[in-house]
């Protein structure tokens with residue numbers, strides 16, 4: 001299998017300044033991510049998801065173990081920019097990611113840092129803004145845009161660096177339903193174009209649309225599989241203080257009422273199809 005990310009026995013520990021207490025945020029994680037796949041990572045607050053993501057992007061370096069991104073080890077300082085460019089990151093709060101007073105300057109910021117030629121930057125900025133459906137807004141001030149639009153600009157800024165992989169850490173957490181849908185549409189589009197997607201989310205409907213779902217708990221990977229396999233284990237998921245997707249819950253209730261709803265039904269579309277065919 002062609003894996004773009006390879007993590008072996010990763011341990012990451014934070015040391016608190018006040019009392020020197022050591023917090024093990026990622027505890028012996030080994031994980032490979034297939035090139036071109038769409039992987040969702042879920043887990044309760046504090047389970048280590050963001051710490052894992054930052055280790056992939058070399059914002060944090062392992063306390064022990066290895067992280068390889070497209071063949072580059074994150075400990076290799078000379079590969080730092082290559083790694084950051086290969087695996088771009090999008091964070092939760094769009095306001096913290098936008099630095100310029102004009103949308104297109106913001107998108108240019110990443111490639112400028114990579115010393116891309118000005119002519120090429122112009123092309124990439126236009127292409128990236130079109131890819132996220134924000135080309136018309138290119139001369140606007142970011143602070144005048146909606147949350148969903150801002151997050152799309154942040155994604156365009158990463159796309160302009162031509163990443164092979166994009167890691168999104170709860171990108172829709174601060175958005176309204178419309179903004180969430182806008183951002184998810186863009187994420188799916190980028191995935192279809194061949195970019196590997198790592199989506200950290202606490203929305204189960206987003207996770208149910210990935211190729212693979214990974215559940216973290218206490219710094220470890222506790223479940224890993226296709227969404228249909230994972231969400232069929234509803235009780236285990238609830239025991240990890242997580243919700244199951246709404247259609248899964250509905251299916252359970254229908255089953256209790258005597259309807260034979262297959263376990264494979266996890267998305268709203270599948271549930272609608274099932275109900276429409278039910279005789």
Ligand code: ADP
Pocket residue numbers: 014015016023024025043044045046047048049050051052
């Ligand atoms: P998640 O993203 O799943 O909510 P995090 O990776 O943010 O989890 O946090 C994992 C653990 O590491 C938590 O116990 C959290 O309190 C701790 N932690 C996160 N960031 C820091 C930090 N900068 N300093 C100390 N501890 C931290």
Ligand code: MG
Pocket residue numbers: 049050051169
């Ligand atoms: Mg987090």
